[in-house]
Amino acid sequence: MGVTGARRPGRPAGGQLVVDRERVLDAAERVIAREGAGVSIDDIAIEAGVTKPIVYDRVGSRSELADALAERLADRMVKAAGDTLMEGSISEEALARFIEVNLVTVSQNRELFLYVTGGSTEQTALGRLKVAERSIDPMTLAIRAWRDHFAADPKVADTWAAAIVGALQMVAIWWTAQSERPAREIARQVADLLWNGLPGRPER
Amino acid sequence: MGVTGARRPGRPAGGQLVVDRERVLDAAERVIAREGAGVSIDDIAIEAGVTKPIVYDRVGSRSELADALAERLADRMVKAAGDTLMEGSISEEALARFIEVNLVTVSQNRELFLYVTGGSTEQTALGRLKVAERSIDPMTLAIRAWRDHFAADPKVADTWAAAIVGALQMVAIWWTAQSERPAREIARQVADLLWNGLPGRPER
DNA sequence: GGGATTAAGTTACTTTGAGTAAGTAAGTCT
DNA sequence: AGACTTACTTACTCAAAGTAACTTAATCCC
Numbered sequence: 178m179g180v181t182g183a184r185r186p187g188r189p190a191g192g193q194l195v196v197d198r199e200r201v202l203d204a205a206e207r208v209i210a211r212e213g214a215g216v217s218i219d220d221i222a223i224e225a226g227v228t229k230p231i232v233y234d235r236v237g238s239r240s241e242l243a244d245a246l247a248e249r250l251a252d253r254m255v256k257a258a259g260d261t262l263m264e265g266s267i268s269e270e271a272l273a274r275f276i277e278v279n280l281v282t283v284s285q286n287r288e289l290f291l292y293v294t295g296g297s298t299e300q301t302a303l304g305r306l307k308v309a310e311r312s313i314d315p316m317t318l319a320i321r322a323w324r325d326h327f328a329a330d331p332k333v334a335d336t337w338a339a340a341i342v343g344a345l346q347m348v349a350i351w352w353t354a355q356s357e358r359p360a361r362e363i364a365r366q367v368a369d370l371l372w373n374g375l376p377g378r379p380e381r
Numbered sequence: 382m383g384v385t386g387a388r389r390p391g392r393p394a395g396g397q398l399v400v401d402r403e404r405v406l407d408a409a410e411r412v413i414a415r416e417g418a419g420v421s422i423d424d425i426a427i428e429a430g431v432t433k434p435i436v437y438d439r440v441g442s443r444s445e446l447a448d449a450l451a452e453r454l455a456d457r458m459v460k461a462a463g464d465t466l467m468e469g470s471i472s473e474e475a476l477a478r479f480i481e482v483n484l485v486t487v488s489q490n491r492e493l494f495l496y497v498t499g500g501s502t503e504q505t506a507l508g509r510l511k512v513a514e515r516s517i518d519p520m521t522l523a524i525r526a527w528r529d530h531f532a533a534d535p536k537v538a539d540t541w542a543a544a545i546v547g548a549l550q551m552v553a554i555w556w557t558a559q560s561e562r563p564a565r566e567i568a569r570q571v572a573d574l575l576w577n578g579l580p581g582r583p584e585r
Numbered sequence: 586g587g588g589a590t591t592a593a594g595t596t597a598c599t600t601t602g603a604g605t606a607a608g609t610a611a612g613t614c615t
Numbered sequence: 616a617g618a619c620t621t622a623c624t625t626a627c628t629c630a631a632a633g634t635a636a637c638t639t640a641a642t643c644c645c
Contacts, residue, residue, distance in 0.1 A: 195622080217602055228624060233604070272579070309551060320579075329581055336552065336570040337579075343551020344544040347513060351543040366540040374578035375476070375524075375541075377533055398593075421631055432595060437633070 198235045201225050202245055206289055209246075214292040218242075247293040250286055251311035257282045267323055269372040276345065277364035283349040284360070290353075294346060309346070313338045341371065402439045405429050406449055410493055413450075418496035422446075451497040454490055455515035461486045466523055473576040480549065481568035487553040488564070494557075498550060513550065517542045545575065 196204075204225035208216050218239060222229045236242045261275040283290045313335070321334035344367065352363055369377075400408075408429035412420050422443060426433045440446045465479040487494050520542035525535040548571065556567050573581075 218604085219602075229603085230605075230625095231623070234622090239603070267579075309555075313555070327580075333570045333573065336567055337574050339552045339555040340548040340571050340574055343555075344548040347547020347550065348540065348543045351513075351517070351547075363540055366537045367544050369537065370541050370544055370575070370578075372578045372580065374574075374576045375471075376576065377531075422633085423631075433632085434596095434634075435594070438593090443632070 196225050196227050196231065196235070198245075201227075201232055201235045202242075202249065205242060205246060206249075209288050209292050210286075213288050214295055243293055243295075246289060248311050250289055250293055253286070254279055254282045254312065255315055269368055272372055273361075273364050273368035276348075276367050277360050279345050280349055280352060280360040280364055284353050287353050290349065294350070309339070309342050312342045316342055344371070400429050400431050400435065400439070402449075405431075405436055405439045406446075406453065409446060409450060410453075413492050413496050414490075417492050418499055447497055447499075450493060452515050454493055454497055457490070458483055458486045458516065459519055471527055473572055476576055477565075477569050477572035480552075480571050481564050483549050484553055484556060484564040484568055488557050491557050494553065498554070513543070513546050516546045520546055548575070 201221070205216075205221045208220050208224040212220065218229055218232055221242075222232045225232065232242075236245060258275050258278045261271050261278060316338035317334045320337050321331040324331040324334065348363065348367055352358070352360075405425070409420075409425045412424050412428040416424065422433055422436050425446075426436045429436070436446075440449060462479050462482050465475050465482060517539070521538045524541050525538035528535040528538065552567065552571055556562065556564070
């Protein structure tokens with residue numbers, strides 16, 4: 178049959194890709210969400226309706242897959258956080274909302290989050306760093322701009338960004354592994370720490 | 382030859398173990414420090430002077446190995462931090478010293494740190510949580526005791542502990558992956574954040 | 586003192602999953 | 616029509632986790 182749509186094996190020259198990179202990543206997300214972070218490349222290929230070499234062609238290696246998924250998740254979180262954290266307007270309440278959105282987004286993408294923060298065997302936790310960079314960079318910029326705005330030394334920005342991203346990641350993991358406690362409560366507590374510091378507000 | 386020391390294969394009944402659990406873990410640390418976090422169980426067995434099944438017998442599985450090494454590292458860090466973080470005596474300077482000791486300890490055990498925070502493929506980042514627990518628990522106790530002492534609400538202790546441990550871990554990874562910047566500087570910046578909060582000290 | 590027993594190992598396997606090489610069908614170009 | 620190209624597949628290799636089954640030396644007991 179010359180039906181152009183139903184061809185399967187052995188493919189054309191000027192033909193379009195059946196599954197492009199995005200579709201592979203979509204499939205990876207779906208199967209990770211469903212089966213957990215322990216999925217194999219084969220599982221992902223099957224979910225995408227292709228075979229393993231296609232996944233390697235589109236994505237690269239396993240760790241590149243993790244990186245790509247991490248980028249997507251980080252972007253999703255940045256987007257979800259929206260403008261809760263814009264320069265001049267920052268406040269403890271805004272920070273709490275930002276953190277809450279982060280927690281909720283993580284809980285909505287729990288397995289994916291565990292997958293990308295789980296690291297990639299070989300390069301271990303350096304993968305986790307790479308994951309975080311996508312979050313650290315915007316955070317660095319936000320802090321720097323904001324400190325500039327208040328004439329405070331912006332040199333601390335990158336260190337602070339790493340610390341804050343690390344705190345949020347760990348709280349997210351810890352929280353999702355726990356029996357239910359409202360995200361808002363946790364977010365407020367973390368915001369309290371990050372805004373007022375360990376000694377707490379001057380008077381209370 | 383009845384030389385009791387030189388026996389190798391096939392071993393006795395009432396005899397002592399040639400390598401106990403501790404020796405296996407020691408060997409694992411050595412080979413990880415030398416070869417990086419990508420070592421196999423076989424590599425560890427060889428370093429310990431035995432074969433793979435012995436490692437499994439003494440330690441359990443690969444993830445149990447990671448857990449055990451994590452406990453050791455966490456204990457080492459708690460010990461190294463010593464009494465920098467004792468209840469009543471806490472201050473921004475004490476906190477900075479505590480953080481600096483943490484950073485230095487991590488850099489002295491870099492590959493091991495990457496190994497244990499790298500997670501264990503299967504259970505991914507939940508392993509990282511388990512790693513952290515050993516650090517979170519003492520931190521929780523310290524914070525709770527300290528807040529009690531100042532009549533502040535101690536309910537935030539566990540959340541804060543998770544946040545702080547996460548911040549320290551991420552800063553440590555980020556810092557060790559960087560070109561040289563003195564640990565003391567980084568520690569002071571993190572202490573500044575955790576003590577004074579994002580807006581900074583009242584006057585400055 | 587000489588078997589049965591048992592502890593402490595080893596060798597040799599199975600299994601799983603990452604990554605790749607080589608083949609094959611459907612189209613395009615001339 | 617035949618040469619070429621592209622988009623895939625099948626079928627492998629290789630490494631590493633985990634396990635089963637065997638081997639040897641000491642001890643126990645009579």
